[in-house]
Amino acid sequence: xxxxxxxxxxxxxxxxxxxxxxxxxxxxxxxxxxxxxxxxxxxxxxxxxxxxxxxxxxxxxxxxxxxxxxxxxxxxxxxxxxxxxxxxxxxxxxxxxxxxxxxxxxxxxxxxxxxxxxxxxxxxxxxxxxxxxxxxxxxxxxxxxxxxxxxxxxxxxxxxxxxxxxxxxxxxxxxxxxxxxxxxxxxxxxxxxxxxxxxxxxxxxxxxxxxxxxxxxxxxxxxxxxxxxxxxxxxxxxxxxxxxxxxxxxxx
Numbered sequence: 001x002x003x004x005x006x007x008x009x010x011x012x013x014x015x016x017x018x019x020x021x022x023x024x025x026x027x028x029x030x031x032x033x034x035x036x037x038x039x040x041x042x043x044x045x046x047x048x049x050x051x052x053x054x055x056x057x058x059x060x061x062x063x064x065x066x067x068x069x070x071x072x073x074x075x076x077x078x079x080x081x082x083x084x085x086x087x088x089x090x091x092x093x094x095x096x097x098x099x100x101x102x103x104x105x106x107x108x109x110x111x112x113x114x115x116x117x118x119x120x121x122x123x124x125x126x127x128x129x130x131x132x133x134x135x136x137x138x139x140x141x142x143x144x145x146x147x148x149x150x151x152x153x154x155x156x157x158x159x160x161x162x163x164x165x166x167x168x169x170x171x172x173x174x175x176x177x178x179x180x181x182x183x184x185x186x187x188x189x190x191x192x193x194x195x196x197x198x199x200x201x202x203x204x205x206x207x208x209x210x211x212x213x214x215x216x217x218x219x220x221x222x223x224x225x226x227x228x229x230x231x232x233x234x235x236x237x238x239x240x241x242x243x244x245x246x247x248x249x250x251x252x
Contacts, residue, residue, distance in 0.1 A: 004028065004201070008222040011213070011233045016205035017085050019226045023203075026094040028224070030199030032215075033089075034102035034185050035082060035206045040072035042108065075108075082118045085205065090122060090153065092203075098154035100193050102130065102185070105149060107142050119151060126152040126169060130189060133174040150193075164196030176211070190215035210236025214243050 004027055012019055016035075073081070089099050105114045128150040137144040176186045185208060194202060194215050200222060204212035207225035209232055216223035217240060227233050 004224055007224050011207060011225045011227060011236055013230055013233050014226060015228055016226050017088060020088040020092060020205055023092045025091055028092045028203045029097055029201045030197055031089050031093060031099040031203045032190055032193050032212050033204045033206050036071050037104050038071055038073055038078040040070060041075055079117050083120060086122060093155060095155045096157035098152060098158045101151040101153055103149060122153050124151050125154050128152060129170045131170060131172045160196050161198045167192065167196065185211040187211050187215060191218060194221060195219050207236060208232055210239045213240050217243060
């Protein structure tokens, strides 16, 4: 089997870092991803108790966590893991490739945690603000956070597609609704990213419920999706199949 061609338009069940290490240099045009945020490792006093007795957020989707992953790594380990993942992502994109890396800033122990410890020396060309429809805040020491950030990390020759630069750098897009994944990526957001590039092969190493795959399919691009939990791959396959059936009917 030839990687990655034999894996085009496939979901791979496995660890993101281990699988990416098998991908050849400069073989993926675009990476669009949103990793787990390590959200339960928090000093805020609310999210750390998700899913436990006395939780301040008992009805939130994340109360059941990410299957067997509790999203509560020691911060130093989480930073090391994400830096390693980003290093592999950067290795496998070509000189005109890019990574759209979505993460969330938050306050930890009274100070802003803006992910510079993860991004490090990678060439961040732009920060896109994803303004969500709302948020949750259990801490009276700062205002309600209503946005996340998307780091555009790219190599020197990356350019947007024709008219792709018409979008501003603040995107007001509501969170995904009616999705069984605890932290789904909005389809509108991934579509905007993919359609604004000339990428033909798109990778999401934290595929979740398959949103990046669906966006790639809708814009006639190849995708590769990595996801460590089989239950989310099943959700992704079901969602993609539904979109493919609709496409076939429209083209009939």
